[in-house]
Amino acid sequence: MIVIENGIVRKACLRDYLDAVKMLLQLIPAGKVVSYGELARLLGVPPVFVGKLLAMNDEAPIVPCHRVVRSNGELGGYSGPGGIRFKRKLLEVEGVRIDAEGRVSRDSFVHFTELLDP
């Protein structure tokens, strides 16, 4: 059973959360990134759980789980093919600016409210 409350997912099984995450990921345009926390709010789960879900995505990078980074700009992890190096490469190719310290620039972040409202 899955319940939606104020646009936030409540009690669902892993499979349901995974489907929800994938849908949200498809909304992120190339060249932009979102934070784990943002997804966590929408899904109603703790941020750590988002990581677990993304790690469970077997269709990376078709489903762009590489466009999810830490809120402080650091890349976070990537368990898909090619590992973290590949994640960074993908982002750069898509136009995300990453500084020498491996931080994503703030203007590359996008919020789901901006993706859903316009």
Place this chain on the structure above:
DNA sequence: CATCGAACCAACC
């Protein structure tokens, strides 16, 4: 800046 602990979860042991 570094470290700490708690947190909205389901699965697994």
Place this chain on the structure above:
DNA sequence: GGTTGGTTCGATG
């Protein structure tokens, strides 16, 4: 019942 995750956030020194 405790641990585990690609984490976050606020409080603290």
